[in-house]
Amino acid sequence: MEQWPSLRVADWAETRETLHMWTQIVGKVRLAHAPLVNHWWQVALYVTPRGLTTSAVPSETGVFDAEFDFCEHVLRIRSSTGDERRVGLEPKPVALFYEETMAGLDALGLHTSIQPVPNEIEEAVPFAEDTLHASYDPAAAHLWWRQLVAAHRVLSRFRAEFTGKVSPVHFFWGAMDLAVTRFSGRPAPRHPGGAPNCPDRVMVEGYSHELSSCGFWPGGAGEGLFYAYAYPEPAGFQDHPVQPGEAAYHPELGEFVLPYDAVRTAEDPDGTLLRFLRTSYEAAAENGGWDRRALEDQPTQRAYTARTPA
Structure with a gap:
C-alpha cells in the first residue's frame, strides 16, 4: 500500500x-x-x-x-x-x-x-x-486512517529527538487533529480561551506552559495540512525561515502550514515532513530563548553508544 x-x-x-x-x-x-x-x-x-x-x-x-x-x-x-x-x-x-x-x-x-x-x-x-451527520464511506475512512499512520510514524521520530517534557503523539477529537507538543519548561501567560462551545478552563489548562506544537489536520482545502505553532508566539516567529519552500505562515490561523500533498508528492516524504517539523520548532525555540542544549537529544546516537563495548 x-x-x-x-x-x-x-x-x-x-x-x-x-x-x-x-x-x-x-x-x-x-x-x-x-x-x-x-x-x-x-x-x-x-x-x-x-x-x-x-x-x-x-x-x-x-x-x-x-x-x-x-x-x-x-x-x-x-x-x-x-x-x-x-x-x-x-x-x-x-x-x-x-x-x-x-x-x-x-x-x-x-x-x-x-x-x-x-x-x-x-x-x-x-x-x-443529531440526525444530520449520518454518512460513512468505509474506503475514505480507511484512507484517512492510513494518513494518520503515515503522520504518526514521522511525528514519533520527531518526538524522540527531545528529552524535555513532550506529549505522546495523540489524536485530539475536539479539533480532529493528530498532534505532538514540546514544552520549554516555563509557565505561559494565561490563555484567553474563546474556543467555540468549549469552557475557557480547557484552554487554560492545555496552554498553561510554554510550548511548540505540530501535527496533521484533515481539513481546509486540498488533502489536509500539517501545522506548527508556538504559545505564546515569540517575536520573530513568523519570519523564521521554515522549510520546505511550500511551507508558509498563515496569519489567520497563527501557525505555519504545509499542505499534505506537498509531503505526499515529495521525492522523500518523510524527510520533507521532518524538515518542516524541525525548522518550525526552531522558530519557536530560537526566538523564544529555549534552553535547546538541555532539551534536545539524538536518541539513535545515544543508543548506539550504549551498545558499543567499552
Missing part, C-alpha cells in the same frame, strides 16, 4: 463530519473515566495498526478500551472481564451511534455519563438529536 495515500478533503467531507462526532463521543467516554492528566492528555485517542483507540481506561472493576477499527469498520468496546460489544461503522446518524455506544457500555457494566454535546465546533447539536 502507498505509505502516503491521497484523500481530498472535499471528497469525504460528510464522512469526515460524522467521524468527528463519533470520535468526540468515544473521547468523552474516556474523559468521564480517566483521571486528569496535565494538558488534558488523558482524553486523547491513539493510532493503532487498525484505527484509533482510547487505550486502557480505568473503571471501577478493572479497565476497558474502545477502538475504531477502520479495516473491519467496527467500534470494539472491550472490558478486562473478557466481554466485548461492537458498534458497526456504517452510514447511520450520530444519534444512533451515540445510543448504540452507550448501550454497549451499559451491557458491559460500564455505566457512563458524558456531556452529550460536541466541543470546539460552532453548531453544537446534542449527540442524541
